[in-house]
Amino acid sequence: MLGKLLKHELQATSRTMLPLFGLLLLVSALTNLAMRGLNGSRELPPIVSVICVILLILFMVGVMTVGIVTLWMMVQRFRRNLLRDEGYIMHTLPVSIHAQIWAKVIVSGLWYALSAAALVLSVLLMAADVEFVRDMGKIFGELFHAVMGNVRNVEILLELLGVMVLAGIFLSLMLYASLAVGHAFSKRKMGLSECIFVAFIVLFNVLTSVSSELLRTLDIFPIAQDTFIIGAWRAAMGLAAGHLVVYAAILYAVTAWFMKHRLNLD
Amino acid sequence: MAILESKGLSKSFGSKKALDGVDLKVEPGRIVGLLGPNGSGKTTLIKLANGLLVPSAGQILVNGLAPGVETKKIVSFLPERSCVPDWMSAGQLAGFYADFYGDFDRQAAENMMARLEIDTKAKIRHLSKGTREKLQLIMVMSRRAKLYLLDEPIGGVDPAARDYILDTIISNYNPTASVVISTHLISDVEKVLDDVIFINNGHIVLSAPADELREQQGKSVDQIFREVFKC
Numbered sequence: 001m002l003g004k005l006l007k008h009e010l011q012a013t014s015r016t017m018l019p020l021f022g023l024l025l026l027v028s029a030l031t032n033l034a035m036r037g038l039n040g041s042r043e044l045p046p047i048v049s050v051i052c053v054i055l056l057i058l059f060m061v062g063v064m065t066v067g068i069v070t071l072w073m074m075v076q077r078f079r080r081n082l083l084r085d086e087g088y089i090m091h092t093l094p095v096s097i098h099a100q101i102w103a104k105v106i107v108s109g110l111w112y113a114l115s116a117a118a119l120v121l122s123v124l125l126m127a128a129d130v131e132f133v134r135d136m137g138k139i140f141g142e143l144f145h146a147v148m149g150n151v152r153n154v155e156i157l158l159e160l161l162g163v164m165v166l167a168g169i170f171l172s173l174m175l176y177a178s179l180a181v182g183h184a185f186s187k188r189k190m191g192l193s194e195c196i197f198v199a200f201i202v203l204f205n206v207l208t209s210v211s212s213e214l215l216r217t218l219d220i221f222p223i224a225q226d227t228f229i230i231g232a233w234r235a236a237m238g239l240a241a242g243h244l245v246v247y248a249a250i251l252y253a254v255t256a257w258f259m260k261h262r263l264n265l266d
Numbered sequence: 267m268a269i270l271e272s273k274g275l276s277k278s279f280g281s282k283k284a285l286d287g288v289d290l291k292v293e294p295g296r297i298v299g300l301l302g303p304n305g306s307g308k309t310t311l312i313k314l315a316n317g318l319l320v321p322s323a324g325q326i327l328v329n330g331l332a333p334g335v336e337t338k339k340i341v342s343f344l345p346e347r348s349c350v351p352d353w354m355s356a357g358q359l360a361g362f363y364a365d366f367y368g369d370f371d372r373q374a375a376e377n378m379m380a381r382l383e384i385d386t387k388a389k390i391r392h393l394s395k396g397t398r399e400k401l402q403l404i405m406v407m408s409r410r411a412k413l414y415l416l417d418e419p420i421g422g423v424d425p426a427a428r429d430y431i432l433d434t435i436i437s438n439y440n441p442t443a444s445v446v447i448s449t450h451l452i453s454d455v456e457k458v459l460d461d462v463i464f465i466n467n468g469h470i471v472l473s474a475p476a477d478e479l480r481e482q483q484g485k486s487v488d489q490i491f492r493e494v495f496k497c
Contacts, residue, residue: 004365015353081351088345092316093366094338186279261320 001095005103010110012081013073017111020069021118024062028122031059036129059126063119070115074108078176083183087265097260101252105172112168159237166244173251174200180255184262204247212239267330269294269413269444270315274324276468277310284310286468287324292444294412297458299476299487300448302465303495308448309346311465312417315446316343328413339368342411346418348398350390356401357386363405374438375408396427403431407438414445420454428454452488462487464494 034052082090082100090100127137178200182193270292277285285307292298300308313319314326317333328337350359356379363370379386382400390398403419416435420428428451436458439445449455462479464472471494472479476487483490 001366008362008365011358012351012353085345085347085349086351088318088343088349089351091318092338092341092343094335095366096335263318265318 001093002099002102005095005099006106009077009103009107013077013107013111016069016073017114020066021114024066024118024122025125027055027058027062028125031055031126032128035126059122063122066115066119070108070111073111074104074172075175075179077108078104079179079183082259083179083189083263084265087263091263091265097256101176101255101259104176105169108172109165109168113165116164156233159234163237163240163244166241166248170244170248170251173248173255174204177251177254177258180258180262184258184264186264186266200251204243207247208243211243215239268292268327269329270327270446271330272311272314272324272326275311275314275321275326276323277307277314277319278322283468285314288465288468288470290463290470290473292413292446292461294444295442296460297439297445297447298461298463299452299455299459300446300463300465301450301452301487301491303450306465307468308465309417310468312343312415312446312448315415316341340412342367342406342409342414344403344406344414344416344419346421348395348402350398350402350405352391352398353389355387355389356384356393359390359401359405360386360408363408367409369410370405371408371410375404378404378408378434378438396423399423400427400430400434403434407434410440410443412440412443414439414443416445416447418449419447420449420451425454432458452491453486456487459487464491466495 034055080086082104174197178193178197181196182191183189185192268291270290272288272290275285275288276283288307288311300311302308310319311326314321315328315333317338325332328341331337351362354362360370360372360375360379363375364372376386379401382397382404384393384397384401390401393401406414406416414435419435420431423431432455435445435447447455447459456476459476462472462474462476463470472490479487479490485493
C-alpha cells in the first residue's frame with residue numbers, strides 16, 4: 001500500500017513542482033544568454049542591459065522560489081491531505097498511519113533532492129561558458145583541495161549528501177510533528193503548530209548543546225593533529241548524523257502517536 | 267456476529283461527553299437509521315467506527331475487530347461533507363478508489379457517473395457542490411463493502427437530490443451488507459429503514475425495528491422522533 005500512497009502523492013505534488021523546475025531552467029537559460037551579452041560587449045543598448053539585469057534578478061528569485069515552494073508544498077500536503085477535510089478519505093483507507101507518514105517523508109525527501117538537483121542544473125546552465133563564474137568554480141575547487149588535502153572529493157560529497165538527506169527527513173518530521181500536535185487542538189491550530197515548531201527548535205538546540213558538551217568532555221572523537229581538518233570534518237558529520245537520527249525518531253513517534261490517538265478533523 | 271457493535275462506548279472532548287456508555291448492535295443485511303438532533307453524538311459514533319477517533323472508554327467493534335486496517339477494508343464511509351481531493355478529475359478519483367479498495371466496482375462507478383453526465387476528465391474543483399457530493403456518494407456506493415457508514419448523506423441537498431441519493435444507496439448497496447444512515451431528516455429516509463436507533467446527548471434512547479415501532483405506536487418514525495426530541 002505504501003507504493004500506492006507514493007504514486008498518488010507524487011501525482012499530487014508533481015503538478016506544482018515539475019512546471020516550477022521547468023520555469024527555473026528556462027530562466028537559467030535566458031540568464032545565460034543575458035550574461036554572455038553583458039560579458040561580451042560593452043556597447044549594449046540600455047534597454048538590453050536592463051533586460052539582462054532583470055533576467056539575472058529573476059534567476060535569483062527563481063532559485064529562492066524553488067526552495068520556498070518545496071518547503072511550502074511539503075507543509076501544505078501534510079496539512080490538507082491528512083489533517084483537514086481530505087483526511088476523512090485518507091484516514092479511512094486500509095493503510096497504516098506509518099505508511100501515511102512514510103509516504104509523505106519519502107516524497108518530500110525526493111522533492112528536496114530534485115529541487116537541489118534542479119538548482120545545481122540551473123546554476124550550471126546559467127554559468128555555461130560564462131568566464132567569471134567558471135573562474136569562481138576553479139577558485140572554490142582549489143580552496144577545497146588546500147583545506148581537505150588528499151581526501152577524495154567524492155567521499156566528502158557522499159558524507160555531506162548523507163547528512164543533508166538526514167537533515168531533510170528531520171526537517172520534514174519536525175514540521176509534521178508540529179502540525180500533528182497543533183491540529184490536535186480545536187482552535188488556533190496553525191498558530192499552535194507554529195509555536196510547537198519553535199518549541200521543538202529550542203528543545204533540539206538545548207539537547208544538541210548538552211550532548212555535544214558531554215561528548216567533548218568524554219573525548220569520544222579524538223582528532224589527530226596531522227589530519228586535523230579531515231578528522232574534524234568526519235567528527236562533525238558523525239555527530240550531526242547521530243543527532244539527526246535520534247531526533248527524527250523522536251519526531252516520528254510524536255507524529256504517529258498524535259495522528260493515531262489525537263486526530264481532530266473538525 | 268454483529269457487523270457493528272459497541273459496548274459501554276464513551277467519548278469525551280475535554281469536559282464534554284459526546285457519547286456516554288453506548289451499547290448497540292447492527293446485524294448484517296439491515297438498513298439502520300441513526301437518528302438524532304444536531305450534536306447528539308451521531309457523527310462521533312461514526313467517526314469512532316471508522317477509527318477517526320479513539321474511545322475514551324468502552325469499545326467499538328466492526329465485524330468483531332477494533333477499527334484498524336482490516337476493518338477499513340470492509341467499511342465504506344461517506345463523510346458529512348465533500349472531502350475528495352479537488353485537484354483530481356472524476357476519473358482519477360475512481361482510479362484512486364480502485365487502487366486502495368479491492369472491493370471497488372469501477373464499472374458501476376463509471377455507469378453512475380455517465381448517468382449523471384459527469385465528465386470523467388473534468389477536474390473536481392470545477393464541479394458544483396451538489397455534483398461533488400453525488401460523486402463522493404458514487405465512489406462510496408461503488409464498493410462491495412460489508413458495512414456502509416453514511417453520515418448525513420442527504421443533509422444540505424435539495425429534495426430532488428435527496429431522492430437520487432436514496433435511490434443510489436438502495437440500488438447499489440450489497441444486500442448482505444449493512445447500511446447505517448445518520449440523519450435528522452427522518453421523513454426522507456424513513457421509507458428505506460429496517461431499524462431505527464434514536465440517540466440524544468450521547469445516549470441511545472430507543473432502538474427497534476422500524477415496522478415494529480410504527481405498529482406499536484400507530485405513528486410514523488418521523489412523528490415518534492418529533493415527540494421524543496420535542497424542544
